Amino acid sequence: MKTVFLSFTLLLSTLCLFAQSDRFQKGMEANIALLDSAKSPDDFTTVAAAFERIGDAEKTQWLPYYYAALANIWKGFTDAKANKDDVADKADALIAKAEAIAPKNSEIALEKSMAATLHMLVDPQARWQQYGSVVNSSMETAKQLDVNNPRIYYWEGQNLFGTPTQFGGGKDKAKPLFEKSLALYKTAKHVSSIYPAWGEKSAQAMLERCK
Numbered sequence: 001m002k003t004v005f006l007s008f009t010l011l012l013s014t015l016c017l018f019a020q021s022d023r024f025q026k027g028m029e030a031n032i033a034l035l036d037s038a039k040s041p042d043d044f045t046t047v048a049a050a051f052e053r054i055g056d057a058e059k060t061q062w063l064p065y066y067y068a069a070l071a072n073i074w075k076g077f078t079d080a081k082a083n084k085d086d087v088a089d090k091a092d093a094l095i096a097k098a099e100a101i102a103p104k105n106s107e108i109a110l111e112k113s114m115a116a117t118l119h120m121l122v123d124p125q126a127r128w129q130q131y132g133s134v135v136n137s138s139m140e141t142a143k144q145l146d147v148n149n150p151r152i153y154y155w156e157g158q159n160l161f162g163t164p165t166q167f168g169g170g171k172d173k174a175k176p177l178f179e180k181s182l183a184l185y186k187t188a189k190h191v192s193s194i195y196p197a198w199g200e201k202s203a204q205a206m207l208e209r210c211k
Contacts, residue, residue: 106146
């Protein structure tokens with residue numbers, strides 16, 4: 001009788017875990033779709049909060065915090081009225097939560113570079129010394145952790161595209177990076193439907209601007 005009861009308990013626990021995992025997967029997929037289609041500052045704020053709630057509920061999953069940070073970063077870059085420091089600070093806090101769960105992660109390291117760029121854009125000349133090294137070192141760390149991550153080269157190309165030619169940037173410097181990024185997108189392995197896969201369309205659009 002004890003064996004039967006134990007087997008039933010294990011079966012029930014397995015079913016509950018499966019249900020929780022299924023809810024998590026579907027919730028993440030739905031919010032990733034919302035993030036992909038977000039356009040207004042309110043859209044980014046709403047989806048960032050949704051991802052953060054999932055992260056707080058799951059506690060052992062890094063992806064919700066990663067996407068919450070990404071939504072904040074994209075809001076900072078697209079909303080001219082946003083306080084970039086406040087948005088980047090929020091992203092930094094979420095990145096720290098993701099990294100605590102998944103240290104030595106290429107995607108998270110790249111987000112650090114993106115958030116530092118957002119801080120720097122408040123006053124590029126005055127802040128380059130403070131944040132420029134973080135932008136570059138985080139990008140290099142991302143490469144060391146996964147040299148085939150296409151988002152790294154898209155982001156590096158994006159930064160060089162916006163850097164004046166006299167400081168080593170410009171279209172000619174950015175173009176090979178967008179090309180490399182697109183080549184890697186074609187061979188990238190899709191770990192799961194909720195793993196980061198963004199950037200390909202943006203890399204293609206930026207490559208067109210380099211021609």
